[in-house]
Amino acid sequence: MDIRIDIERLRHDLEELGRIGRDGRGGVSRPSFSPADFEARAWLRKKIEDAGLCYRQDGAGNQFGRLACAGKTVMAGSHIDTVPNGGLFDGAVGVLAALEAARRLVEEKVPLARAVEVASFTDEEGNLVGDFLGSRAFMGLLDENEVRNGRTSFGLPFQDVLKKTGFTAEGILAAQRDRPDLAAYVELHIEQGPILEDEGVPIGIVERISGKQYRQCAFIGESGHAGTTPLELRHDAFLGLADLALRATQLVATRHYGSMLTIGKAALHPGSFSVIPGRADFTLEFRSASAEAMAAIEQEVFALAEDIAATRGLSFVSRIIDRTTPVTVAPRLTGLIEEECRSLGYAAMKLTSGAGHDAQILAGACDSGMIFIPSPDGISHAPGESVNWDDLEKGANVLLRTILRLAT
Numbered sequence: 001m002d003i004r005i006d007i008e009r010l011r012h013d014l015e016e017l018g019r020i021g022r023d024g025r026g027g028v029s030r031p032s033f034s035p036a037d038f039e040a041r042a043w044l045r046k047k048i049e050d051a052g053l054c055y056r057q058d059g060a061g062n063q064f065g066r067l068a069c070a071g072k073t074v075m076a077g078s079h080i081d082t083v084p085n086g087g088l089f090d091g092a093v094g095v096l097a098a099l100e101a102a103r104r105l106v107e108e109k110v111p112l113a114r115a116v117e118v119a120s121f122t123d124e125e126g127n128l129v130g131d132f133l134g135s136r137a138f139m140g141l142l143d144e145n146e147v148r149n150g151r152t153s154f155g156l157p158f159q160d161v162l163k164k165t166g167f168t169a170e171g172i173l174a175a176q177r178d179r180p181d182l183a184a185y186v187e188l189h190i191e192q193g194p195i196l197e198d199e200g201v202p203i204g205i206v207e208r209i210s211g212k213q214y215r216q217c218a219f220i221g222e223s224g225h226a227g228t229t230p231l232e233l234r235h236d237a238f239l240g241l242a243d244l245a246l247r248a249t250q251l252v253a254t255r256h257y258g259s260m261l262t263i264g265k266a267a268l269h270p271g272s273f274s275v276i277p278g279r280a281d282f283t284l285e286f287r288s289a290s291a292e293a294m295a296a297i298e299q300e301v302f303a304l305a306e307d308i309a310a311t312r313g314l315s316f317v318s319r320i321i322d323r324t325t326p327v328t329v330a331p332r333l334t335g336l337i338e339e340e341c342r343s344l345g346y347a348a349m350k351l352t353s354g355a356g357h358d359a360q361i362l363a364g365a366c367d368s369g370m371i372f373i374p375s376p377d378g379i380s381h382a383p384g385e386s387v388n389w390d391d392l393e394k395g396a397n398v399l400l401r402t403i404l405r406l407a408t
Contacts, residue, residue, distance in 0.1 A: 007392065013047065020040045026383040031083075032123035032127060041061070051106060054067075064118065065118040067105060067112065067115060072181045074182075074403055076102075076116075076118060077119030077120055078093070079122070079134070087381065091124060093387065094187045094188045095119075095120045110404070114407040115407075121138065127153050127154070128150075129146045130146060132324075133172070138362070147172055184333065186371070187371070188370075188372075192355050196349070196375075197378065202391045202394045203395060204371070205372075210259075211326035213286055213287075215321060216281070217281070217284050217318040218280060218317050219280045219314045220317065222234075223275055223278030224276045225276070234276055240314045243308045252297060258352075260286060260288070260354060261287075261301070262286075264285065266283075283321075287354060329363075336369075343401070344397055353372070371395055
């Protein structure tokens with residue numbers, strides 16, 4: 001059956017949603033459970049109902065639009081929350097392309113052998129208590145202590161945020177009870193990197209999704225007067241951090257090519273002129289598509305940190321904030337997506353996603369696949385994030401055809 005999406009309608013939806021949460025710096029700030037997020041949720045509910053789908057929302061705030069049918073469910077979607085001062089397309093492309101695909105199934109009165117459900121998952125971006133709150137709640141994978149006692153990335157107790165929303169810890173933790181029996185999950189997403197554009201290819205077929213580990217770390221030394229303490233007698237916590245940043249990056253680059261290590265935030269204490277830093281707090285994350293590499297990086301980097309600490313007269317402490325495991329996409333789905341690209345005449349290539357996605361979490365329940373479209377200049381999580389509308393039309397058509405194959 002040769003049906004296509006309506007790109008003008010999809011473009012209008014994306015531009016309309018992109019006006020919700022638009023900030024003064026030219027980006028979109030729509031973190032989950034913010035006023036802008038609730039406005040976007042109301043907007044999405046109306047769109048789902050106007051499309052003729054059955055709307056529901058679970059205890060974690062995940063939103064769904066369903067084309068009911070007997071048997072298992074084919075689900076497609078992503079998220080509509082953003083990072084602060086983010087872009088219009090990360091997440092939103094996947095939700096609204098899935099909605100457009102479902103609309104076309106309704107309009108063409110396509111007979112289905114399986115139910116089709118559009119999904120928008122809460123807080124994929126991790127502004128509340130760890131990444132993937134919604135999809136992890138959907139899968140029953142949340143840390144109960146974090147839900148009940150955790151703090152958001154903005155420093156507020158999560159329980160205080162919930163009091164203003166109508167959601168509860170109990171409801172979030174029970175969200176998995178509403179999960180349908182899934183046959184497959186498919187997610188369309190911008191690549192968030194430069195590979196597809198550099199190769200001149202409009203469609204990426206994701207073979208693997210990298211795992212990640214987030215940690216909060218610190219080197220602890222001794223403060224002292226910057227003018228009177230000799231260099232050879234200092235226990236400078238910042239030098240420990242600087243040493244680790246350089247040597248750990250080199251270690252990962254040479255021993256685990258293709259993996260990533262990033263120190264994204266650092267704070268020195270007491271943090272003033274003329275005082276040697278006695279403590280350096282910092283975030284450390286590493287990512288890899290290989291579980292073996294993840295384990296090796298963890299062991300090698302933290303052995304390096306301990307060695308640096310011992311050499312410089314410091315102590316090193318670390319606690320884990322979040323982790324995900326690498327996922328290999330089921331060959332059944334990559335093969336099916338590749339077939340649909342060929343049938344549509346679209347060039348495609350296989351690649352690895354270095355970013356995490358809800359598809360990674362849902363892979364624990366069913367075959368879970370991803371379709372990428374190029375990110376111009378590789379920009380994402382920023383106001384300059386954009387798409388080429390022709391690429392989006394191709395990606396949404398591949399999504400529609402994949403859903404058709406899975407549900408009919």
